[in-house]
Amino acid sequence: MAEHKVHSRIDELFNSFLGLGTRGTGxxxxxxxxxDLEVPVSTNVSYSDDGYQTDLNEYCNNFAIRQGAMSMSKLPSSAQGCCDVAFTADRRRAWVRLFYLKQASPELDTHVRAHEETHFLHAIGKLDYLSQVMNQRVGLSLDFKKVQEYYAGDALLEKRREIIAELGGIFGVHQLYGFDSARNIGLMMRNRYIGTAWQIYESTLRRSREKARNFK
Known part of the structure; x- marks a missing residue:
């Protein structure tokens, strides 16, 4: 059975995914x-959304055992979802699975799922697709490259990765349930990164709309 190694550090895998994309046959x-976004993915990357699970670490471990994983990431107890990645030993093929815990409301469900989907887009270098629909659907002109540049460096790897994912999570709620619901998510959830992400989202949205009005 092919050997796999399970990771959760999306930025660390970014270049590997781009490499897989260049070697793909289609x-x-x-x-x-x-x-609510469709993206092209290399045939060397297999994607699946595995839906709601009752125990994230147990599900992750069971999958790793079935696939003959060399090692696996331990999720913190506060984790509500996971974008999990496994590579073959020669790193010529990857498997990506999303899974998450059921939340107390549809808005929270959407936030968690959109957060993990944004991790996937980040990993495969497709954040520009998300930028386009943000602009089209809610008038948000957000340049993810600038966010990555601002939080550049290995010391900020986790912060950069999570803030980007939170921006996608907030947008998922905004487009489906409206601005007030997105603001509630941004202000009421308690984690290390969503407050910063909400400040970026809200201020960028305000500037984007002001700029759009000035062009009229």
């Missing part, structure tokens, strides 16, 4: 349900 379309 592409197929993946629909990300929470973001």
């Amino acid at each position: 592409e197929y379309k993946v629909h990300l349900a929470a973001l």
Whole structure:
């Protein structure tokens, strides 16, 4: 059985995914349900949304055992979802699975799922697709490259990765349930990164709309 290694550090895998993309024999379309976004993905990358699970670490471990994983990531107890990645030993093929815990409301469900889908887009270098629909659907002109540049460096790897995912999570709620619901998510949830992400989202949205009005 092919050896796999399970990771959760999306930025660390970014270049590997781009490499897989250049070696692929073709592409197929993946629909990300929470973001309502379709993206092309290399045939060397297999994607699946495995839905709700009752125990994230148990599910992750059981999958790794079935696939003959060399090692696996331990999720923190506060984790509500996971974008999990496994590579073959020669790193010529990857498997990506999303899974998550059922939340107390549809808005929270959407936030968690869109957050994990954004991790996937980040990993495969397709954040520009998300930028386009943000602009088209809610008038948000967000340049993810600037976010990555601002939080550049290995010391900020986790912060950069999570803030980007939170921006996608907030947008998922905004487009489906409206601005007030997105603001509630941004202000009421308690984690290390969503407050910063909400400040970026809200201020960028305000500037984007002011700029659009000035062009009229």
